[in-house]
Structure formats: C-alpha cells, structure tokens
Amino acid sequence: MSAVMETMMNDKPAPATPTIAVAASATPAPAVKKVKAAKRNLPFAGWFMKVLPPLTGLAFLVLVWQIVAAKTGNFPTPLVTLQEAIKLFSDPFYRTGPNDQGIGWNVLASLQRVAIGFGLAAVVGIPLGFLIGRVHFLSGMFGPIISLLKPVSPLAWLPIGLLVFKSANPAAIWSIFICSIWPMIINTAVGVQRVPQDYMNVARVLNLSEWKILTKILFPSVLPYMLTGVRLAIGTAWLVIVAAEMLTGGVGIGFWVWDEWNNLNVPHIIIAIVVIGVVGLILEQLLVALAKAFTYEEVSS
Amino acid sequence: MDMHNKFIDINDVEMVFHTKKGSFHALRDINLTVQKGEFITLIGHSGCGKSTLLNLIAGLLKPSDGLLLCANREIAGPSPERSVVFQNHSLLPWLTCYENIFLGVERVFGATENRTQLRDRTRAALALVGLTAAETKRPNEISGGMKQRVGIARALAMEPKVLLMDEPFGALDALTRAHLQDELLKIVAKTESTVVMVTHDVDEAVLLSDRIVMMTNGPAATIGEILEVKLARPRERVALAQDAQYSEYRTAVLEFLYRKQAHPAKEAA
Numbered sequence: 001m002s003a004v005m006e007t008m009m010n011d012k013p014a015p016a017t018p019t020i021a022v023a024a025s026a027t028p029a030p031a032v033k034k035v036k037a038a039k040r041n042l043p044f045a046g047w048f049m050k051v052l053p054p055l056t057g058l059a060f061l062v063l064v065w066q067i068v069a070a071k072t073g074n075f076p077t078p079l080v081t082l083q084e085a086i087k088l089f090s091d092p093f094y095r096t097g098p099n100d101q102g103i104g105w106n107v108l109a110s111l112q113r114v115a116i117g118f119g120l121a122a123v124v125g126i127p128l129g130f131l132i133g134r135v136h137f138l139s140g141m142f143g144p145i146i147s148l149l150k151p152v153s154p155l156a157w158l159p160i161g162l163l164v165f166k167s168a169n170p171a172a173i174w175s176i177f178i179c180s181i182w183p184m185i186i187n188t189a190v191g192v193q194r195v196p197q198d199y200m201n202v203a204r205v206l207n208l209s210e211w212k213i214l215t216k217i218l219f220p221s222v223l224p225y226m227l228t229g230v231r232l233a234i235g236t237a238w239l240v241i242v243a244a245e246m247l248t249g250g251v252g253i254g255f256w257v258w259d260e261w262n263n264l265n266v267p268h269i270i271i272a273i274v275v276i277g278v279v280g281l282i283l284e285q286l287l288v289a290l291a292k293a294f295t296y297e298e299v300s301s
Numbered sequence: 302m303d304m305h306n307k308f309i310d311i312n313d314v315e316m317v318f319h320t321k322k323g324s325f326h327a328l329r330d331i332n333l334t335v336q337k338g339e340f341i342t343l344i345g346h347s348g349c350g351k352s353t354l355l356n357l358i359a360g361l362l363k364p365s366d367g368l369l370l371c372a373n374r375e376i377a378g379p380s381p382e383r384s385v386v387f388q389n390h391s392l393l394p395w396l397t398c399y400e401n402i403f404l405g406v407e408r409v410f411g412a413t414e415n416r417t418q419l420r421d422r423t424r425a426a427l428a429l430v431g432l433t434a435a436e437t438k439r440p441n442e443i444s445g446g447m448k449q450r451v452g453i454a455r456a457l458a459m460e461p462k463v464l465l466m467d468e469p470f471g472a473l474d475a476l477t478r479a480h481l482q483d484e485l486l487k488i489v490a491k492t493e494s495t496v497v498m499v500t501h502d503v504d505e506a507v508l509l510s511d512r513i514v515m516m517t518n519g520p521a522a523t524i525g526e527i528l529e530v531k532l533a534r535p536r537e538r539v540a541l542a543q544d545a546q547y548s549e550y551r552t553a554v555l556e557f558l559y560r561k562q563a564h565p566a567k568e569a570a
Contacts, residue, residue, distance in 0.1 A: 198387060198389060198391040199391065199393065201361060201379075201385070201387065201391065202387070202391050202393070204361060204378070204379040205359065205361070205379045205380075205381065205383075205384060205385045206381055206384075206404060206405045206408050206459075207379065207380060207381055207408060208404070208408060212404070212408075216393065216396070216404060217393065220393070220395040221395075
C-alpha cells in the first residue's frame, strides 16, 4: 500500500492510479479483485517512479556535458571518459612505481589516512566532548578555544603538521584529525548537555552510581548526537583529504587528481571526481544507517 | 492525629526560586504530616506549587527554609526509599521494561541479594502491574498506559517507604486512567504503601485518598484546606458514583477549587 501512497504523493500519473479509481467506484466483489491486481502491479510502478527522477537527472547531466564537450573541443566527451574509465577500472591495483599506481591503491591510501586521522579524533574528541558537556568549568575553559579554532580551514594546519612530523603523510593525517575533532567534541558536548532532565531525575531518585549514569543514561542518550558529529566529521574529512593530498603528494586520490592535471589527462580527472563523490556518499550512508540503529524515542515532556 | 505516627513531617517549609527574571515565591508556610500507610493527594490549580511540594518530599529540590523529615530523618536528597512515579513515565527508551525496573532493583538490593533474588523481585514487580508478557519490550513498543504501569512497577520494586506520584495518569485517556486508578488501589491495599500523589482530577482525589490536601493559588501558595475522606475501603468506582457521601466530598473539593480559589487564568496569562 505504501507504493500506492508513493505514486499518489508524487502526483504523477502512474499506470496503476486509474485502476484504483475504478476499483473505488465499482461494486464490492470486483473491487476486491481489482485492488488485488493493482497491488500486484504497484510495487514495480512504485520502484519505477523512484528511479525515474534520478535517472532523468543523470541523463540531463550527461547531455549538458556532451553539448559542452562538443562546443569547446578540449573537454572529453562522456563516451571518451567512459572508455577511459573502463580501461582504468579493468586494472585498479597495478603498481609500476611510487608515482604510478592504480586508482584502487590511490583510493585506499586516502581512505587509510582518513581512517587514522578520524579514528584518533574520535579517541580524543568523544571523551573530551563528554567532559566538556558534564563539567561546567571545562566547558568555560575550552569553549572560547574551540570557537576560535573551529572556523580555521584544516589546510592551514598542514604546515604545522609538516613542521612537527617532518613528513608529508603524518601531516595529511594531522589535517584530517584537526578537521574531524571539532564536530565530534561539539556534538558530544551538546548531547551531554541535552540529556533530558527526566532521565537525570530518574538517576537521582534511583541514586545510581556515576558509572551506571554514564553507561545506562548518558552514553545511550548522547549516542545519536555523537553519531551526528561523527557523520559531519567524516564528510569534512573526505573533503579535506583530497585537498591535503594535492599539497603533500605521494599516493592518494587527491594527489592522483593533481598528477593527472599535470599530465593534462582530463578524462581521468572527471573519473576521479565521480569516484570521490561515490566514496563520500558510501561513507555518509554507512553512518546514517549506523545512526538510525541507535536512535531512540525520546520522552515527551 | 497521633504524634508518634508522623511518617513524613513537613515543618514551616518555604520555597523561593531564584531565576534570571528575579525570585519567585512558590510555597509559603507549608506544614503537613503524613502517617504511615496513608494515601494523600495534593490538589490545586496549575501553578499552585503542588509538584514543587512533591519534589521537595522527593528531595529533588531543597527548601529555601523549613525542614522536611521522613521517618525522623531529614530529607537531604533523592533516595530510592522515596521513589517517584513521573508524569511522563521517564522510562529509559534504550532499556526493556525488565531492564528499566531491574536498574532500580539492582541499586537497592544488589549489595545484599544474589542475581536470582533480584530477578525474582523484578519479575514480581512486572507481575504486580500485569505486564509479565511485556518484559522484553522497549518503551516505544507499548502503550502509554503500559508505560505508566512500568513506571509504577519500577517505583514499587524498590520497596520504597513512600511512593511519590506526580500526576501519574494525567497524560492518559479517561478509560485507561480509570483502569490504572483501580489497579493502583489494589496494589496499595496489597503493599500498604504510603503514597503522596499530585493530581488535578477531583474524582481521582476522592476515589484514592485518605486525605485531600487542597492548595491555594500561587504565587506563595500554601495549604488551604485538608479534607479527610472517610469512605470505606475497598472502594468501588461504580458503587461510589451513587454514593451520597462521595458526592459531598466531591462537592467540597469543587467548592474549594472553583469558589474559594477561582481559577487563576488571568494571573497566569
């Protein structure tokens, strides 16, 4: 039935809609039959209406691309890019030298940097967020510092990383760490501060220990906020890694884009943009799914 | 009243809240004693400080002046011996009904009893409110009435000296409310609990109470009158509907609320 709603709400004439109108006005017995028939057809219709708009959008994009490519001349057409992509993805994990590796290795190298920087940020940022949320003094202490440093582009920290670590790879990880830590601290702290007073009253009446308060009340109730912070952080981290790698070089999707620019291989740059987008989308969706699994109904006050 | 039977003793309690907008005198000159096993309801218009008084007894608030005693000891803070049933049930949504109750049971009896005994206590509390079948359900999977029953079970499972209830049935529909009132009467008869309950429902107050504490309008609210309800127990809702004495009590409370303390809507707005 949800499929019916979907088609109706989309407000586009789907093939099944007239059947329902007929069914509603017909005599009871055949109506049942027809609704059943409609039900059988509808899941497909609903699915079709779901994929049609995105596919149309994609087709439109390719069309515009084709027109632009035809008019300018130095821009590759979608077909050329597709052929390049097939060639590229047929062997994503080759390795001929430090600066000539398959796109798979480059993506993995970037993901590894993000994972390390992001993981370190979580290890530091989440407990710090808890403390800042729970201890008033600490929130007064760190509040201004965070407000000052948060708007700074993580790339501005790259030279500091290079200075301290004397190497490109840790410096890139350092940038990821810096950009990931703010949303994690802030969202965790806000989550702790927004724990419903009702739950804290329950904790007080039951006279729960600080450990029980942390594990049974604070942590579960902060979790959705924390996961929002994590989701924001991974989004920024994936944005930043591309830029950081352009500056640091080595292996990585960001460096790869810059390298292909130096080779004037425009199809590869376009492919890289799509790959970066797809990976970012997958990361985001994974965390959205995770957040959904841990979000609970709040007590209405 | 018997001097040796002051189970809860409230002496000259004042409550002033200090907020950003200035101070607010919520309660003045509150004097009340509650006997062991007594069922007291606090009734009054909204804003009269009845919930504040309950929170003072719970220890969630500290009085600006005066003294509150429970079993001859000063009420210094919240304690499982004065367990609270909150208006909005306040069950933890990530725990099952069983786990919600177990949390309190474990805290109160965990030091002296083994795992099996704790489990039996939790199960017994669920059985008391008729929710054995909902043991593994989370709060969002059960109805509002059931949630409130779990809240009551959680409070009762800790074997409190006093059961404090803050408009426990306020958010429920009339039929569910009546059903839970009847259940509460049975449970209280069985456990001989001392109960202080906040309500704004006149029928609920008369049906359940031994005494009805009627509060004047705020600010600086105080106890206006105390009505002793001498209806025999067990009380039966349908029979009482025709009862002359019941109507008298009901009229007395209505008289207080709507004649002597006209609704403070103008002041509130």
